[in-house]
Amino acid sequence: MPSAVPFNSQPLVRFEGHDHFRNRLVLSILSGKPVRIDKIRSDDKDPGLRDYEASFLRLLEKLTNGSHVEISYTGTSVLFRPGVLSGGVVSHDCPLSRSIGYFLEAVVPLAPFSKQRLELTLMGITTDSKDLSADLIRTVTLPTLAPFGVSEGVELKIRKRGAAPGGGGEVQFVCPVVKQLQTLNFVEPGKIKRIRGIAHSVRVSPQFSNRMIEAARGVLNRFIPDIYLYSDVFKGEESGRSPGYALSLIAESSTDAFHCAEAVSSPGTTPEDVALEATRSLLTEMKRGGCVDRQHQCLVLLYMVLGSEDVGRCRMGELSPRAIQHLRDIRAFFGTIFKISPAEPMDRENTELLLSCVGVGYVNANRTLA
């Protein structure tokens, strides 16, 4: 009897280098295609995976059922065979080399496609200068998901804050299960109608946050009156192990487009410096235009691809390098190519882009019916 075409395993998607590690694993889980990443810091003095990357792999194993990770002896290559996103109650201790944001940024796109409601508790640093802080994820990332139909019941609670070196923060991320994402059609950036912000400080004088607010208002008040900057001071047990403070600013447009910026204290900076840095980055970010914050381009692009088999459109500012690589990775995993055209074809100076794609009709296959 002739046998069927040999088709035992799906072909590997191969990558090189340590960059975009999280995005590639996220894409692998969502697409179900195994991925192999080689040459991870192979030329480095300290080759192989970093502790936070290993920790991220462990987190993925907790979130999924049946995932299979193979790390080479030197740690410079990883083979990841994705399993089924199971969700449920998970807690994870993040290493102090990266903040919680590093992990949460990658979990957020995965969470709505779990089998069960995800209740993830992450412990570690809540705010640092590399990744989105828990505040920004709560106030910008999660509302960014709303037009895709992921809004009801999505929640991020900051139980404890933990500043950079010592950590000791704790957040709980709750995300319900969705069946299918809605198609995005977001081409009207609108005008900024309000600015919100959170100035938080732990283990320093509560006055610091007020000083930040004062300084930020000094710049922003000239533009718009609707500014509320909250002072959020955590004390005692909830304040982690290290001192620190930060200001995160969110600008919201009339069409519910968000732009955000954040500045974190570092040794030797005054609260005013931090506030100025944050406001300036916010203004720069706003100037870039588009309906999506630059730091959330990857997320929105991914969710556009995962939408139903309709044309999704989104106007964005100039693409970030991460987003560019993400577009390429999306093609590797889903075969989807975006149509990228200038948003204002007549206006030569405008750098905004209109990205449109046909979704792959991704349906949450993990969801249980019974």
Next chain:
Amino acid sequence: MEDRPQKAHRKPQAGVSAEKKSGKNKHEKGFNEKAFAPRSGRRAERQGRRKVEIDQTRLHVPLVNRTPDREPPPVIVAVVGPPGVGKSTLIKSLVRRYTKHTLTDIRGPITVVTGKTRRLSFIECNNDLNSMIDIGKVADLVLLMIDGSFGFEMETFEFLNVLQSHGFPKVLGVLTHLDLIKKAATLKITKKLLKKRFWTEIYQGAKLFYLSGILNGRYPDLEIQNLSRFISVMKFRPLVFRNSHPYLLADRLEDLTAREQIRLDPKCDRTITLYGYLRGTNMKQSTTVHIPGAGDLRIKSITRLPDPCPLPTVESEKRRKLSEKHKLIHAPMSDVGGVTYDKDAVWINVPGSFSRNRPGEEGEEGEHEPEGEGEKMVMDLQDVRSTLNDGLAHSQIRLLGSSSVPLTGAPLDGGGDGEDEDDEDEEDEDDDLDSEDGPDEDDEEEWDEDDPAMHQPSVGGGRTESRQPLRGLASQAAKRTEDGVEYAESDSDLGDEFDFENAYSREDDEDDDDAAVQHVRPQGGPSDESGGRRRRRDWMKLIYQSTLSPDEIIRDIDGQHDASKGVEDDDELFTLKKDSTIGASEVIDQTKEAAPSQDQQWEDEDWLDSFRSLFITSGQSMDGDDDDGNPNGEEDGDDDDEDADSEGNDNHSASRDTVVTKSTDALLKKKEALKRQFDAQYDDPDADGKLDFYEEKKAEMAQQLSLNEQEFAEVDEETRSLVEGFRPGAYVRLEIADIPCEMVDNFNPAFPIIVGGLLQTEEQFGFLQVRIKRHRWYTRTLKTNDPLIFSLGWRRFQSIPIYSLDDHSIRMRMLKYTPEHMHCYATFYGPLSLPNTGFCAFNSLDSSTAVFRVSATGVVLDLDQSSKIVKKLKLTGVPYKVFKNTAFIKDMFTSALEVAKFEGANIRTVSGVRGQIKKALPKPDGAFRATFEDKVLMSDIIFLRAWYSIQPRKFYNPVTSLLLADKEKWVGMRLTGQVRREEGLKTPLRVNSTYKPVVRAPRRFNPMKVPRKLQAALPYASKPREMKPQKRPTYMQKRAVVMEPEEKKAVALLQQIRALQKDQVARRKEKQAERRAEHRAKVEKTEERKEEKRKVERKEQMRQAGMKAKRQAADEEQGGRRKRRKTS
């Protein structure tokens, strides 16, 4: 008679009818309100309710229809029925009706144009269950043929059950062979019966057609016409599965493998092409496909071909009816017009002589006008005067518009790679073809060469005119180059076009080729340099085609680099990048980017003011057009002229004409906004507010669909196919590599080839949990771990399910057999399929089985990489020492480690005494101490109820029926018993398994001993009444009885008397019975006599009554007459 004009109709001028006809005064006094008014309040309420109910039945869940309204793919009409029912005749009749073609044999799908917006693909389904399953998955309309003289057959029911589990397409019943039933009454009854059965299967009121008999090898034209009318007005609701998967019903298969390769290794994997109309959703190049019966495959390339059977265009068809010219037919595997496409050859059937027309006889050719297409081709083929190589050398094919040297014939095999990398795929195909054609100097290669000739509309065959070349590779390539020419031009002046043509495959090839460089160069030309910053970069090209790293792309933008430079000499940059990575410090995978420079500009007021326009508070938003272009109706202040202003502030000069156009644009927009405002103010406010949920959803879908249509409307074909894939309705050619040779060798057009696109999930494997129910017509129960053949999604495969039931929502408990008349769960390993997908299962697909073959149906519930099924495991042990509530138990475990694992577990005795495992004992291995709620007996059996988790076997065996020579004889994994039966093996008899009489030792009960002290303390009533059994015989037993002589006499006498008495009684009884019988007979006799008498009496009575009634009636009549007479 006919000359005389008929008398014209004169309208009534006066009278009631005139008034009625004129209709003027009809509602003169207003409408009669009472005419349809309900008579009572209750009735009104009932009427209202009924109306709403009827409205609700009309509603269905709104579903998006992915099939485009413009140029939809042909509707697949499957003709299904048992052999000999008249399927072929029906197709022939229908095709004849639509196209005036008479088919001789039907192989593969036959596509015909039936109307201005509709095409039909007829496909005949053979009696194989595999084919029926596959056809059921793709058919839009099923013509279910039933032999009226025989009735329904098992296959028909099986087919209907298969349909039900894969989304029910429209089904039209067709009853044939009715002419065999001679008696009209029988015919009527048969029709009624069959209709009733059909209705219960489909739905009440399903349409059933009757075809009476055959005339000239076809069904009567009138009946066929009626049927075709029914088909033409039929609407199809999108089925969920087909609406989310791309698929294709192949109407042609072609082997592309090189002949030489096949000669060297006849079993080598083949490369084939499949042709057909795309259906369902968009198909992309990256889609993995499944061919039911062959397996999962990857598409090597998709090419869109010109439609071989196009719908009439608007320009060509202004009339109401379809013109004869557009009644096309496309049936590549059947012989239509004398041309048949086989898997590896094209056959031309010429009925007449093959002699070629002499060139001198041009005039004769005119007379020979009805020359078949095939014939003409053969004639053309005979015209060839040059070899293929010559032809190539003479042909002026330019692969690229800018390439100066046309493609020459010399480098036939090796030249391709150096010449043009961009059309690599095409070139490969050409190579393949060429090498394939090489060995057999057949008509085939000329076919390619003579392509243009074939393009030319033949003189006579109006129908065949627009049929496109199906082999049209060369022409396709030519077309592509043409596009390329256009491209180069547009690139130079526009610059922002997306040029996939040349550089899509660039990423992989390292070596640059001259032609491509030449082609690309215009972009990097002087116009670009002079354009400077104005020039907009092509993001799609940068991202998807260049090998520039993202950072370089960004830097490129900031540093005013030329966009196309990276594309051009990428290998140089590649080395550069390598160097930089070694030297530079590590790039951290982080989201946040560096803060903006702390420049002096932030102190600058003007700079800060430049941000003002971004805010809603900026002044311009108040100038009246603040509600423009916002679909949500929300207020937003952005508009174009504002942007222009803001950028004007930025001191960037914009050219004047753009400003002018902008202002006119803005004016237009303003006007539009004003109009909208006016409409909103003065139009009917209820009109849009009335949209209920259903209509709202429908409107949303329509809007999205129109957006889908518009978004890529102005993009060129190539880009569109890359971005959104190939749309349904396109006629495409799929090239698929690495196909087992059996598929080609054993190809049979009677068995449909379906190419089903798979979703991302469906490419993965795992455990599927399904809800399953044994079919009630399947005679046996299904057993866990018996292989079952599933038809799920596109696939047919064999797997090994484990049945289970939810046990109090705590656990999934394994079942050995499926329950009767009840759903249960089943878990098996296989390719994943989305939850809610229906499936059906079979134990065997063999057509020789007499029983109903659909053994179960169900739906997918859950996908996972492991399963949670448990089965009950009882561990037993016996006490070997019993204390009060504690007992030592052995024989349950074998080691202390096992005991440790089960510490704290609940145990129980057979009598129901509950307990707990405490701790392992050192002495006998596996013994432990346990405590119970009561004292256990030494004779008790202690057991521990545990749950043992089991995983289904990872077995997946696709049904590869298409690869077989005899496609109905697929055999999967068999049961052990089946194997033994077929091999003639005896079941091994194990000694331990034989039944033996159960020998049980008699149970010994120990006497209960109550301590004497306790006995003494007990109250009297509770004292154990212990009496030893009498050991010595009692007096009554041991006495000896000796009778005196008189005593003896007395006893004897008494005995005699008793005997006499007995006898007397018996005799008396006998006598009495005799008398009683006599009496009964007497009574019966008298009774009989009496009855007779009564009967006579009754008769008389009735007679009297009748007479009386008669007389009365007569009297009355007389009286009446008398009366009338009186009145008159």
